[in-house]
């Protein structure tokens with residue numbers, strides 16, 4: 358599949374549907390895959406932190422979660438097909454897991470959020486085999502890694518926000534023989550019903566980020582990265598253009 362480079366990070370140009378078909382294929386063949394749901398904050402973190410950049414570059418798939426990446430790809434003249442929001446990816450993967458009786462591990466979020474999420478998964482997706490779970494504030498991430506190693510689940514959701522979730526996956530990925538490992542940020546908060554996703558109209562207008570900012574003003578510091586990101590993309594796209602164009 359085609360890759361589109363935005364500020365040195367190669368993004369996979371899939372629709373959500375295409376990606377899901379490939380992931381199910383990987384699960385059926387017991388392959389292991391590392392998937393990053395990227396946004397401008399992740400791209401900027403990678404620019405500042407070579408080790409984190411290495412983790413992202415090692416992933417099998419990097420897909421655009423934030424609208425900022427779609428805009429970035431248009432600026433450089435190689436538009437990505439569509440946004441793949443992490444929370445929708447989790448929902449679709451849960452449906453697939455239910456239908457195919459897959460073993461899923463849930464790692465991340467606050468203890469009460471995780472509990473609520475597991476209750477709802479058990480009710481809504483009875484076909485899923487819950488291989489295990491741990492909240493994202495455990496004192497022993499290594500113990501979680503070991504537990505996952507012994508259970509060998511088909512899918513592992515890691516919901517601790519970037520860069521923590523990608524760094525954890527990167528550190529342990531080599532120890533696993535199979536499984537889809539995916540960093541899914543605040544998805545457990547949304548899917549447990551703890552945090553509301555933006556209403557559809559906000560999403561259609563590509564203003565989901567603004568809705569989240571208004572609900573959680575503490576996010577503003579992270580949002581400050583956006584203008585810097587856009588400027589960097591524009592500068593990069595000008596550099597790429599041959600002279601006289």
Ligand code: UDP
Pocket residue numbers: 465466467492493494516517518519521541542543544545546
């Ligand atoms: N989180 C966690 N462990 C930590 C820090 C954060 O499990 O040490 C969880 C937090 O409870 C929340 C998620 O990670 O559920 C991060 O959510 P956020 O909205 O910041 O992530 P984003 O989707 O923006 O990457």
